[in-house]
Amino acid sequence: MLRRLPVVSTIIVLLAVAIMIALGFWQIERGREKQALIGRAQTAVTMNSDAPWPATEAETERVLYRHTRVNCARVLELGAQAGQNLRGESGWAHVARCALGDGVEGRIVLGWSRNPAKVAWQGGEIGGVIAPGPRLVAGPAIAGLEDNAQPNPADLPNNHLSYAVQWFLFAAVALVIYGLAVRKRLAEPEPPR
DSSP: OGGGSOHHHHHHHHHHHHHHHHHHHHHHHHHHHHHHHHHHHHHHHTOOSOOOOOSSHHHHHHHTTOEEEEEEOEEEEEEEEEEEBTTOOEEEEEEEEEEEETTEEEEEEEEEESOOSOOOOOOEEEEEEEETTTEEEESSOOTTOBOBOOOOGGGSOOOHHHHHHHHHHHHHHHHHHHHHHHHHHHHSOOOOO
């Protein structure tokens, strides 16, 4: 019976199943990390002191949802992207890419309007909340715009548990399909020697 078991196929399937199970556990761990990030972000919302503008990705994670003030020394680019205002209405979030000094750049959401036309803004000091990206969401809005919807830690997705379940289901399905294929192969009569 074991001689009829396909060795290469068995090794490939078992490796794939092991990888899928490992990915499932990795997603569970990522879910714990994301939950910790959300907890830190919810705490950050309540802090009164300004945080420095983040220069690295690691710094960004530590200061998300904190208030900050930056000086846009030079506007590098102005544009608009889909966004919402404080009332939840859809429209255009006006964004500036700024030189903040020391070679650091930042994206600043100036405010919201129904019109995507570029706004006139020459830069300067601006305050707001550090949102994922990172980007600074101005509060209050400037350049004659309405206030943009403020970033909310509750909007951070934490769907890692569902991803973990998917990986475990993929592993189970792979084993079931392989088991059925092996059972069919073993049920066939052995060819004469």
